[in-house]
Every structure is written in C-alpha cells, then in structure tokens.
Amino acid sequence: MSTTLEIKDLYVEVDSKEILKGLSLKIEHGEMAAIMGPNGSGKSTLASVLAGKEGYNIVNGTIKYLGNDLLKMSTEERASSGVFLAFQYPVEIPGVATSTFVRTALNAQRRNRGEDELDAMEFLKLARQKAKELEMSEDFFQRAVNVGFSGGEKKRAEVFQMSMLSPTLAILDETDSGLDIDALKIVAEGVNKLRDNKLSGIVITHYQRLLDYLKPDTIHILADGKIIKTGDKSLALLLEEKGYQGITGAN
Amino acid sequence: MAANTETISAVEKATKDYKYGFVTDIETEFAPKGLSEDIVKFISKKNDEPLWLLEWRLDAYRKWLKMNTEEPKWANIHFPKIDFQDAYYYAAPKSDADKPKSLDEIDPEILSTYNKLGIPIKEQEMLAGIVGSGNVAVDAVFDSVSVATTFKSKLSELGIIFCPISEAVKKHPDLVKKYLGSVVPQTDNFYAALNSAVYSDGSFVYIPEGVRCPMDLSTYFRINAAETGQFERTLIIADKGSYVSYLEGCTAPMRDENQLHAAVVELVALDDAEIKYSTVQNWYPGDENGKGGIYNFVTKRGACRGVNSKISWTQVETGSSITWKYPSVLLQGDNSIGEFYSVAISNKKQQADTGTKMIHIGKNTKSTIISKGISAGHGQQTYRGLVRMQAGADNATNFSQCDSLLIGKNCGGHTVPYIDSRNPTAEVAHEATTSKISDEQLFYVQQRGLNPEEAVALIVNGFAKEVLKKLPMEFAVEAQKLLGVSLEGSVG
Numbered sequence: 001m002s003t004t005l006e007i008k009d010l011y012v013e014v015d016s017k018e019i020l021k022g023l024s025l026k027i028e029h030g031e032m033a034a035i036m037g038p039n040g041s042g043k044s045t046l047a048s049v050l051a052g053k054e055g056y057n058i059v060n061g062t063i064k065y066l067g068n069d070l071l072k073m074s075t076e077e078r079a080s081s082g083v084f085l086a087f088q089y090p091v092e093i094p095g096v097a098t099s100t101f102v103r104t105a106l107n108a109q110r111r112n113r114g115e116d117e118l119d120a121m122e123f124l125k126l127a128r129q130k131a132k133e134l135e136m137s138e139d140f141f142q143r144a145v146n147v148g149f150s151g152g153e154k155k156r157a158e159v160f161q162m163s164m165l166s167p168t169l170a171i172l173d174e175t176d177s178g179l180d181i182d183a184l185k186i187v188a189e190g191v192n193k194l195r196d197n198k199l200s201g202i203v204i205t206h207y208q209r210l211l212d213y214l215k216p217d218t219i220h221i222l223a224d225g226k227i228i229k230t231g232d233k234s235l236a237l238l239l240e241e242k243g244y245q246g247i248t249g250a251n
Numbered sequence: 252m253a254a255n256t257e258t259i260s261a262v263e264k265a266t267k268d269y270k271y272g273f274v275t276d277i278e279t280e281f282a283p284k285g286l287s288e289d290i291v292k293f294i295s296k297k298n299d300e301p302l303w304l305l306e307w308r309l310d311a312y313r314k315w316l317k318m319n320t321e322e323p324k325w326a327n328i329h330f331p332k333i334d335f336q337d338a339y340y341y342a343a344p345k346s347d348a349d350k351p352k353s354l355d356e357i358d359p360e361i362l363s364t365y366n367k368l369g370i371p372i373k374e375q376e377m378l379a380g381i382v383g384s385g386n387v388a389v390d391a392v393f394d395s396v397s398v399a400t401t402f403k404s405k406l407s408e409l410g411i412i413f414c415p416i417s418e419a420v421k422k423h424p425d426l427v428k429k430y431l432g433s434v435v436p437q438t439d440n441f442y443a444a445l446n447s448a449v450y451s452d453g454s455f456v457y458i459p460e461g462v463r464c465p466m467d468l469s470t471y472f473r474i475n476a477a478e479t480g481q482f483e484r485t486l487i488i489a490d491k492g493s494y495v496s497y498l499e500g501c502t503a504p505m506r507d508e509n510q511l512h513a514a515v516v517e518l519v520a521l522d523d524a525e526i527k528y529s530t531v532q533n534w535y536p537g538d539e540n541g542k543g544g545i546y547n548f549v550t551k552r553g554a555c556r557g558v559n560s561k562i563s564w565t566q567v568e569t570g571s572s573i574t575w576k577y578p579s580v581l582l583q584g585d586n587s588i589g590e591f592y593s594v595a596i597s598n599k600k601q602q603a604d605t606g607t608k609m610i611h612i613g614k615n616t617k618s619t620i621i622s623k624g625i626s627a628g629h630g631q632q633t634y635r636g637l638v639r640m641q642a643g644a645d646n647a648t649n650f651s652q653c654d655s656l657l658i659g660k661n662c663g664g665h666t667v668p669y670i671d672s673r674n675p676t677a678e679v680a681h682e683a684t685t686s687k688i689s690d691e692q693l694f695y696v697q698q699r700g701l702n703p704e705e706a707v708a709l710i711v712n713g714f715a716k717e718v719l720k721k722l723p724m725e726f727a728v729e730a731q732k733l734l735g736v737s738l739e740g741s742v743g
Contacts, residue, residue: 090695
C-alpha cells in the first residue's frame with residue numbers, strides 16, 4: 001500500500017456554512033503536496049478537519065488514512081498514529097516547559113501505540129540531538145510552550161515538536177506566515193531534514209516563496225472548497241504570475 | 252458490617268470517580284452522639300488528660316455555646332445547617348489501647364488502607380520502623396488517634412519532639428500549656444472554639460534552639476468513621492534558630508452523610524526560626540450533586556513571634572465539599588516573613604472559600620501571597636485574603652497574586668482581597684487575573700497525542716506550577732497527579 005491519505009468528495013460545514021464542497025485529494029507515501037489558495041477557500045478548514053478539531057460538521061465524504069477511517073478516530077488517536085499539525089498560530093501554555101510538553105506528548109503517543117515510554121535521560125538525549133539538527137539552542141527546553149516566543153521561534157518550535165514526534169503525515173498550516181525570509185529558510189530547511197520516504201506532507205501556503213525551499217512534489221489549487229487544479233512546480237510559478245483569478249478563470 | 256473484599260470492590264465500582272472511596276472495617280469505639288459537658292469530659296478522660304486541660308476544654312465549650320448563633324456567615328459557601336447534636340465527637344480504633352511497636356502489630360485493615368492510599372513502600376517501611384529506610388517521619392493519625400509514631404529515637408537524639416499531642420500533654424505539659432491556644436485562642440471563631448472543646452488528638456512538634464530538623468515531618472490524616480466529626484489539633488513550635496518542614500496529606504472514604512471537619516493548627520516561630528507547612532488535601536468532595544462530601548472548616552495560623560522568623564504555608568486543596576480555610580501569619584517579630592502559596596480546585600458542586608491573612612505588626616516584615624484557584628463543573632471558588640499593615644509595621648511589604656482559571660461555563664471564580672494599611676511607609680501590591688482553558692489550547696495539546704483529561708491536567712499543572720514547585724519533591728509529584736484526578740470529567 002503506498003497511499004498515505006485519500007480524501008474523497010468531502011463536504012464540511014462550519015456553523016451551517018458550507019466551507020468544503022466536494023474536495024478530493026490523494027497523498028502518496030513520501031509525497032510532499034502543497035495546497036495553495038485564496039483566503040477563505042477552505043485551506044485551514046481542511047487542516048483542522050484532518051487533525052480532528054471539534055466544531056466541523058462532516059456532511060459527506062470519506063478520509064482514509066493508512067487504510068483506516070480517519071473520521072472515526074479521536075484527535076489523540078490521529079496524533080498517535082502519526083498525524084501532526086504544525087499550527088498557523090501555535091498556542092501558549094503558561095507554566096509548562098517545552099521539554100515537559102514534548103515529553104508528555106511523545107510518551108502519550110508511545111503509550112497509545114503500546115510502546116515503552118522514554119525515561120527522562122533517553123528523552124533528553126533525543127531532544128538534544130534534534131535541537132542540534134535543527135540548529136536550535138537548548139534554552140527553549142525550559143521556556144513555557146510558546147510563551148513569549150517570537151513568530152519565528154514559534155514556528156521553529158513547531159518544527160522541533162514535529163521532529164521529536166516523527167509523524168507519518170505532517171500538515172504545515174501556513175507555517176510561512178509572519179516569517180521573514182531568513183526565518184522562512186531556517187524553518188524550511190528544518191522540514192527538509194525530516195523528509196524521507198516515510199514522511200508525507202501537506203504544505204498549506206499563500207505564497208510561492210516557501211515552495212522555493214520546500215520543493216513539493218505536487219501542487220494543488222484550492223478554491224471555493226475544492227481542488228480545482230493539480231500540477232507540479234510550474235503551477236506555482238504560473239500562479240505567482242497570473243494570480244488566483246488567472247488560474248481559476250474567475251473574474 | 253464487615254467490609255469484605257466483595258463489599259470493597261462493590262463500593263469501589265460504585266464510586267470509581269473517587270478512587271479512595273472505600274471503608275475500612277475497624278471496630279470503632281464511639282462516644283454517644285451529641286455534644287455536652289459530659290462528652291467533653293469523656294474525651295478528656297479517654298485521653299487521660301490532666302485537670303487543667305479538662306478545664307480548658309470545658310471553658311472552650313461554654314464559650315462555644317455562647318457563640319452558637321455566631322457561625323460565620325460571611326463566606327461565599329452554601330450548605331444546610333449543621334445539627335451539632337447529631338454527630339459523634341469521638342471515635343478511636345480499639346487497637347489504640349495496645350500501641351504497636353512494628354508494622355506486624357498493626358491491624359492488617361489499616362495496612363491495607365495505607366496501601367490503597369498509595370503510601371509509598373518506603374514510608375510503610377518507616378512505619379515499620381526499619382532503620383535507615385529513609386528520612387520522612389510519619390506520625391500516622393488514623394481516625395483521630397495516632398496508631399504509629401516512628402523515628403522518634405532519631406529525632407529525640409536532636410531533642411526534637413514529634414508525637415501525638417495527647418502524649419505531649421503528659422510528657423511535655425509545660426510546653427503544651429504555654430503554647431496551646433496562644434496563636435488561635437479558644438474564642439477565635441466558632442469552629443476553633445468547637446475544636447478546643449472536643450479535639451480528639453493531633454500532632455505536636457517542638458524543635459529545640461538551633462536545630463535543623465533533618466527530615467520532613469509528615470502526618471497522614473484520614474477520616475474513617477461514619478458521621479464522626481474530626482477535630483484535629485496540631486501545635487508546632489520552632490525555637491530560636493531552628494527549622495522544620497512539616498507535611499500534611501489526607502484522603503477520606505466515601506460516606507453519604509456530610510462529615511464535619513474542624514481542625515486547628517497553631518505554629519510558633521521564635522527568633523530566626525523557620526517553619527514550612529505543606530498540605531495536600533484530598534477529602535471526599537461529594538458526588539455529582541455535592542452530596543456526601545466533607546465539610547472542612549479549618550483554622551490554621553502561625554505566629555512569627557521572633558525577629559527574622561519565617562512561616563510558609565503551601566497548600567493544594569482538591570477535596571472536600573466545602574472548604575473554609577485561611578492559613579494566616581501574624582508577623583510580630585521585626586524582619587519576619589510570611590508566605591502563602593495555594594492551589595485550590597473546585598469541581599462538580601464543590602465550594603471553596605479560602606485564602607490567607609497576613610497581619611504585619613513588626614518592622615520590615617514581608618509577606619508573599621500566591622493563590623491559584625481552579626474552578627470546573629459547577630464548582631465555586633473564592634479567594635479571600637486580608638493584608639493588614641499595623642501602625643508599627645514600618646517599611647513592611649506585601650505582594651499578592653491571585654489567579655483564577657475557569658474550565659467550562661457553569662463554574663465561578665471570585666477574588667476578595669481586603670487591604671488595610673495603617674502605616675504610610677508600608678507597601679502593598681495586589682495583582683489578579685482570570686483566565687479560561689480555551690478550546691484552542693485543548694485542541695493543540697490533544698493534537699500532540701494527549702486525551703482530553705490528560706490535556707486538562709497538563710494545562711492546570713502549568714497554571715499551578717508556581718505553587719507546586721514550593722512543595723517538597725515527593726509531595727509535588729503526588730499533587731500533580733491529584734490535580735489531574737480531581738478534574739476528571741471536567742471536559743468533553
């Protein structure tokens with residue numbers, strides 16, 4: 001089996017308003033797919049639905065993840081089976097050290113998968129190694145999760161968490177928003193280091209520039225609740241040149 | 252009625268929300284129901300007390316009778332009127348008559364209770380008196396009367412006295428007579444008067460001049476007999492230049508009737524002495540409708556009587572149906588320091604009105620108040636604190652921070668700070684915040700693999716961290732777990 005994720009004909013409502021309108025999408029193992037689209041097209045809704053956030057009414061459609069019915073899984077089951085969402089706006093958790101948070105999460109996932117938990121020393125060793133790979137200082141281990149982090153620090157911390165939890169499907173929700181070009185490079189390089197033939201990714205973005213560094217395999221244009229065009233890198237360049245209206249043909 | 256394994260498992264099944272909701276079957280020796288001079292005399296006789304103490308109790312009883320219309324009504328708590336004549340005021344395990352020297356001699360029911368409470372093996376070994384097994388001394392108070400006191404010899408080498416107060420009355424009458432009621436007078440309040448009249452037993456600690464107590468002193472309280480009010484009396488004296496850390500932790504079995512608890516704790520710190528008093532309280536909070544929980548009306552007060560003395564209260568309050576509790580410090584000595592660190596949870600129908608009083612009397616006195624209130628379910632929580640700067644408290648300072656965290660829509664958090672400054676050089680600073688656990692926070696944490704209850708526990712522990720880190724290590728670990736357990740069912 002080589003398909004990580006298969007979404008078929010997905011209709012989703014939020015507060016009785018239809019947001020996704022027949023979205024279909026297939027992601028293979030090791031594939032990095034970019035989803036681009038104008039504001040309000042449903043990009044973040046898709047990310048939230050995949051991660052299992054409450055408040056989304058699934059009207060129709062199916063989502064298969066590694067052959068299982070994703071919509072039947074709880075948020076934490078999805079996480080434990082390898083779905084990771086890098087948040088557009090990472091949330092602050094005052095008083096909880098980042099290392100405590102990641103260790104609690106990692107061990108919860110391991111427990112849910114029936115694996116042994118990591119002890120403090122094993123965890124620290126792994127965390128140090130990952131921080132080094134991502135060229136991050138260990139200072140942030142003891143800082144409360146996202147509290148007082150700059151925009152760039154928050155996004156890097158998300159990538160660190162992702163690397164610690166080693167997901168199967170990583171969803172990056174506008175990870176580039178609010179980053180200057182240097183921070184963007186660093187984050188993209190961080191993600192690239194995690195790429196291997198097991199990691200599939202969905203990169204949600206407005207802009208071409210992140211894709212310069214991430215180099216996705218496929219690019220999908222999401223507009224008005226469904227995928228209207230799929231292509232390779234040239235599609236992103238076309239988009240940059242003509243804008244969404246030029247691509248969608250809308251006036 | 253025998254609480255055999257079947258009964259216990261049935262009770263545990265029925266009460267799985269409260270994992271310590273079981274009943275130990277020990278033949279209990281009751282005084283008859285109700286309160287009268289005869290009952291006061293009965294309790295005094297049971298403890299084999301000297302005449303002066305009997306008279307002190309009777310005096311308190313008569314004062315209490317006159318206060319009978321003065322039950323405090325100002326707190327933000329609501330409960331049916333208590334019929335003080337419809338409760339027992341004395342219950343003791345029968346095995347008390349023949350105090351055990353080792354664990355083997357202790358009633359297996361009691362040992363099994365300790366096991367269910369999760370008292371670490373290490374401390375059980377210490378209960379057994381195994382030499383070199385650790386450095387926490389446990390004066391185990393089981394249903395009012397101490398059944399095991401350990402490490403006495405190790406402590407007595409340093410001149411430290413740590414024993415049931417009933418024993419201290421006999422062996423160290425001068426100390427008890429000098430300090431009993433000196434911080435919390437008989438007539439301090441309605442419940443303190445009641446306690447003074449009928450207190451059953453409690454702990455007594457004396458640290459001699461210049462001695463640093465080498466271990467945390469620890470007492471486990473447990474209310475065990477149905478409808479038995481618990482009236483503990485604790486007295487801790489730290490003589491000049493001494494230091495002691497005292498731990499108090501409690502759980503209680505499940506009962507249908509409301510159980511009244513009115514303890515009094517008095518601390519005295521002389522010149523350059525320091526007392527650190529930590530509490531983890533997990534009494535039965537009542538069912539979903541608030542029925543059956545403990546009523547906890549406690550008077551805890553410390554006197555920084557000497558110069559440069561320090562008293563620090565740290566409490567984690569997760570249990571009880573009603574909590575009425577204000578651990579306070581009288582800052583009498585110049586340069587003395589008072590601290591209050593509190594985490595309180597009100598879940599289901601729990602009501603807590605808790606806080607502190609810092610009374611600055613001496614010069615350059617300093618107090619710190621950090622209060623973290625967590626409300627969930629239909630819980631109601633009030634922080635009530637008084638900071639008073641007396642006319643002589645030159646250059647005294649106080650810092651107070653009161654944070655409330657709300658979980659769900661049906662709970663309440665209230666902050667009522669009273670500030671009374673009569674000295675122009677004194678400084679008082681008060682900060683307060685109220686926040687909610689947001690859906691975004693819960694989703695973020697669950698997306699990382701935690702279930703909703705684990706997510707709440709993590710967020711709440713972060714919120715309470717400033718206080719939890721003040722607890723001794725082993726207590727902190729226990730308290731962290733307790734916060735999670737106490738909030739089970741508060742989301743989802």
